[in-house]
Amino acid sequence: MGFMQALRDRWNAADSLVCVGLDPEPAKFPARFAGDPDAVFAFCRDIADATAQYACCFKPQIAHFAALAAEDALQRLVAHIHAAHPGIPVILDAKRGDIGSTAAHYAGEAFDRYAADAVTLNPYMGRDSAQPFLDRGDRGCVFLCHTSNPGAGDFQELVVAADGGACRPLYQHVAATIARDWNGNGNCALVVGATFPEELQAIRDLVGDLPLLVPGIGAQGGDVEATVRNGKAADGTGLMVNSSRGILYASRGADYAEAAAAAARSLRDEIDRYR
Numbered sequence: 001m002g003f004m005q006a007l008r009d010r011w012n013a014a015d016s017l018v019c020v021g022l023d024p025e026p027a028k029f030p031a032r033f034a035g036d037p038d039a040v041f042a043f044c045r046d047i048a049d050a051t052a053q054y055a056c057c058f059k060p061q062i063a064h065f066a067a068l069a070a071e072d073a074l075q076r077l078v079a080h081i082h083a084a085h086p087g088i089p090v091i092l093d094a095k096r097g098d099i100g101s102t103a104a105h106y107a108g109e110a111f112d113r114y115a116a117d118a119v120t121l122n123p124y125m126g127r128d129s130a131q132p133f134l135d136r137g138d139r140g141c142v143f144l145c146h147t148s149n150p151g152a153g154d155f156q157e158l159v160v161a162a163d164g165g166a167c168r169p170l171y172q173h174v175a176a177t178i179a180r181d182w183n184g185n186g187n188c189a190l191v192v193g194a195t196f197p198e199e200l201q202a203i204r205d206l207v208g209d210l211p212l213l214v215p216g217i218g219a220q221g222g223d224v225e226a227t228v229r230n231g232k233a234a235d236g237t238g239l240m241v242n243s244s245r246g247i248l249y250a251s252r253g254a255d256y257a258e259a260a261a262a263a264a265r266s267l268r269d270e271i272d273r274y275r
């Protein structure tokens with residue numbers, strides 16, 4: 001089954017729009033992992049197992065593994081999620097984008113080496129850079145559109161003339177182009193930061209029911225109510241609301257897994273209040 005169908009099934013089966021971000025930082029791990037050579041895998045596995053019932057998807061962030069030379073842990077983590085929690089899609093957060101011949105290798109890395117169901121992508125290099133990912137119709141392509149960080153406006157909000165001369169911010173042109181022209185296989189989604197709720201509304205208005213991955217709540221200050229009210233699709237789904245640090249490091253004590261589960265449940269319930 002493809003990523004989009006799996007995501008829709010999971011939204012309904014779990015009745016949750018929560019994306020659990022897996023961003024391991026050993027300095028923040030509970031004391032029991034001190035000295036454990038397999039701490040990165042073991043911690044992330046415990047969090048995934050504890051939060052799975054509240055998750056519509058998982059999003060491991062590749063730099064958090066690669067910087068630790070823990071690619072093997074990432075590979076085993078994705079395999080564990082597929083085996084222990086079948087039906088919950090995994091989005092590899094890698095923000096790839098390069099010339100087509102190189103992009104083909106990045107697609108192989110995400111979808112074949114790591115067995116991710118979807119990957120985050122940077123659309124800055126244009127259609128041909130995305131094509132090797134778009135062609136994998138059963139996998140999801142989650143393109144940066146309006147990001148959550150303070151510098152998001154530096155380029156993304158610049159007003160550009162496109163589509164026959166009409167002017168609009170670049171992020172809106174990105175959203176409309178991907179939804180209209182790049183989504184022939186029905187496998188596209190967009191990243192929109194929770195820290196920009198007005199822009200989130202503008203994007204939802206442009207893209208119909210296209211899924212939106214929304215990071216930036218919790219540690220980055222985004223508001224859940226504004227995110228859900230402005231970002232939900234007509235049927236009350238359409239969102240993957242990501243929380244990483246807010247779930248992973250809810251407790252550094254022996255109760256870290258229970259605390260992570262409670263944080264994921266509480267986010268699911270807060271989201272559900274506004275759907």
Ligand SMILES: O=C(O)c1cc(=O)[nH]c(=O)n1[C@@H]1O[C@H](COP(=O)(O)O)[C@@H](O)[C@H]1O
Nearest residue numbers: 061093120147148193215219220243244245
């Ligand atoms: O693509 C992403 O996931 C992403 C895009 C964006 O605009 N902002 C953003 O924070 N992210 C990622 O989402 C996660 C947010 O983490 P927390 O702020 O700890 O919830 C990190 O893994 C970021 O790399």
